[in-house]
Amino acid sequence: MLTPVPDADGAPFWEYAARGELRVQTCADCDEPRFPPRPCCPHCHSFASEWRATSGRGRIWSYVVPHPPLLPDYAAHAPYVVLLVELADAPRIRLVGNLVSEPGAALGSVPPDRVRIGARVQAVFGADGLPQWVLERP
Amino acid sequence: MTLKDATAIVGIGQTAFAKHLPESERALACRAVLAALDDAGIDPGEVDALASYTMEETDEVELAKAVGFGDLTYFSKVGFGGGGSCATVAHLAAAIAAGQATVGVAWRSRKRGSGPRPWTNTSVQLPTPAQWTRPFGLLRPADEIAMLARRYLHEYGATRDHLFNVALACRNRANRNPAAIMYDRPLTREMYMTARWISEPLCLYDNCLETDGALACVIVGRERARDCRRPPVYVHSAAQGLPAQHHGMVNYWNDDPLTGPAWAAARHLWKHADFTPSDVDVAQIYDAFTPLVPLSLEGYGFCGRGEGGAFTEGGALETGGRLPLNTGGGGLSEAYVHGFNLINEGVKQLRGTSTSQVPGAATCLVTAGEGVPTSALLLRN
Ligand SMILES: [Zn+2]
Numbered sequence: 001m002l003t004p005v006p007d008a009d010g011a012p013f014w015e016y017a018a019r020g021e022l023r024v025q026t027c028a029d030c031d032e033p034r035f036p037p038r039p040c041c042p043h044c045h046s047f048a049s050e051w052r053a054t055s056g057r058g059r060i061w062s063y064v065v066p067h068p069p070l071l072p073d074y075a076a077h078a079p080y081v082v083l084l085v086e087l088a089d090a091p092r093i094r095l096v097g098n099l100v101s102e103p104g105a106a107l108g109s110v111p112p113d114r115v116r117i118g119a120r121v122q123a124v125f126g127a128d129g130l131p132q133w134v135l136e137r138p
Numbered sequence: 139m140t141l142k143d144a145t146a147i148v149g150i151g152q153t154a155f156a157k158h159l160p161e162s163e164r165a166l167a168c169r170a171v172l173a174a175l176d177d178a179g180i181d182p183g184e185v186d187a188l189a190s191y192t193m194e195e196t197d198e199v200e201l202a203k204a205v206g207f208g209d210l211t212y213f214s215k216v217g218f219g220g221g222g223s224c225a226t227v228a229h230l231a232a233a234i235a236a237g238q239a240t241v242g243v244a245w246r247s248r249k250r251g252s253g254p255r256p257w258t259n260t261s262v263q264l265p266t267p268a269q270w271t272r273p274f275g276l277l278r279p280a281d282e283i284a285m286l287a288r289r290y291l292h293e294y295g296a297t298r299d300h301l302f303n304v305a306l307a308c309r310n311r312a313n314r315n316p317a318a319i320m321y322d323r324p325l326t327r328e329m330y331m332t333a334r335w336i337s338e339p340l341c342l343y344d345n346c347l348e349t350d351g352a353l354a355c356v357i358v359g360r361e362r363a364r365d366c367r368r369p370p371v372y373v374h375s376a377a378q379g380l381p382a383q384h385h386g387m388v389n390y391w392n393d394d395p396l397t398g399p400a401w402a403a404a405r406h407l408w409k410h411a412d413f414t415p416s417d418v419d420v421a422q423i424y425d426a427f428t429p430l431v432p433l434s435l436e437g438y439g440f441c442g443r444g445e446g447g448a449f450t451e452g453g454a455l456e457t458g459g460r461l462p463l464n465t466g467g468g469g470l471s472e473a474y475v476h477g478f479n480l481i482n483e484g485v486k487q488l489r490g491t492s493t494s495q496v497p498g499a500a501t502c503l504v505t506a507g508e509g510v511p512t513s514a515l516l517l518r519n
Contacts, residue, residue, distance in 0.1 A: 004269040062289035065338035074275045082276050094390045096271045117292045
């Protein structure tokens with residue numbers, strides 16, 4: 001599988017995720033969260049930022065179900081569900097991730113017909129440190 | 139100074155389009171450029187300006203040597219894949235209008251049909267924003283756009299039949315165009331609805347072709363254009379568009395991901411035009427994926443927000459419809475050469491030589507890739 005290759009701005013996200021925490025970069029001066037991470041705040045131009053914890057709760061904003069041809073590691077799991085989750089704590093911050101049946105479960109562990117836009121999901125973390133999502137009401 | 143009608147496209151050229159062509163991209167580029175210059179009746183030694191895409195692999199030095207250009211005084215490349223198509227013409231038009239050059243050639247050569255898929259190259263490892271998407275299996279452009287398409291269908295009640303209307307209009311036009319890859323391959327609703335998925339909600343027929351081929355066009359100033367071999371097609375208005383907080387194909391992180399670069403380009407395009415969307419006789423709208431068309435119809439002002447799906451109903455995009463679309467077959471059914479065929483098809487319409495000619499067509503919108511920083515042209519004869 002492909003692993004994240006963080007840039008300097010994104011590295012903290014992955015470091016927190018590896019510890020089981022879903023944090024979002026937030027301007028330390030005007031409190032505006034932003035994603036993807038970047039050096040300065042587009043609202044107030046401050047270069048000071050913090051990584052604030054989130055509840056890990058969100059709603060499905062959209063999703064896709066990829067089918068082959070795919071990279072071999074992914075083709076082995078297809079069709080699988082890729083979500084775009086809008087965070088409850090920070091509207092308009094939308095994270096791409098996989099819907100799984102339980103923490104650490106494989107891509108493709110939830111049938112696509114169980115997915116609908118607007119459904120509530122919760123962030124969980126697999127052994128590889130990537131955030132995943134489970135349905136609040138499976 | 140204004141760009142309005144200051145320059146004109148006076149020559150177009152293309153190679154054959156096919157899944158596999160034996161010649162190199164460089165050789166194909168040379169053939170397309172020479173064909174365009176011959177069409178214009180201009181000697182290669184007179185060319186002093188070039189423009190192409192940053193993804194173009196035949197560089198200016200090689201092309202200039204191979205076909206025997208004169209001294210070049212202007213050259214430009216535009217980023218963001220298919221978003222750069224119309225901007226190549228726009229850059230040359232601006233350079234010529236400003237006196238930086240006199241004869242410009244824009245071109246694109248691509249072996250996508252027989253070459254590797256760009257998304258399979260994982261050695262180009264996950265720069266921003268790919269670190270946020272690719273590990274989760276959002277791998278291909280089709281996956282990235284399908285995410286926006288799913289939300290679009292959900293939010294506005296658009297349907298797969300609307301997407302089919304787009305695919306069908308392009309295929310019907312290709313069925314009349316002997317140069318199109320899908321010249322002899324009709325499409326039916328049943329074929330569409332039972333086709334294999336690529337990335338749900340997008341199926342095989344929602345995706346553009348994989349094509350080898352090259353195209354070019356020649357741009358000169360208004361005065362010079364009057365003396366060329368073909369009737370001039372004027373560059374009436376041109377724009378690029380990179381909206382605030384836009385994020386490329388995965389435009390998921392701004393306030394409103396369903397208003398893409400088309401909206402930003404359209405504002406500038408219409409501000410400098412003498413006519414409005416209702417005066418457009420024929421449109422060539424970038425169609426790497428079918429959902430880009432309803433999104434673009436909204437962005438360029440042919441209908442209201444959320445109405446792009448319904449706009450496609452009742453044969454609106456077909457010949458004789460409200461807005462005949464992609465009359466050569468587009469990227470979906472003629473050839474996918476990063477949208478350059480849409481520019482040349484726009485010229486054919488305004489010359490009256492399209493294989494699906496709109497009678498009396500006098501105005502044409504051509505757009506570049508939506509979903510990436512984009513560009514657009516209004517052409518008139
Ligand atoms: Zn701030």
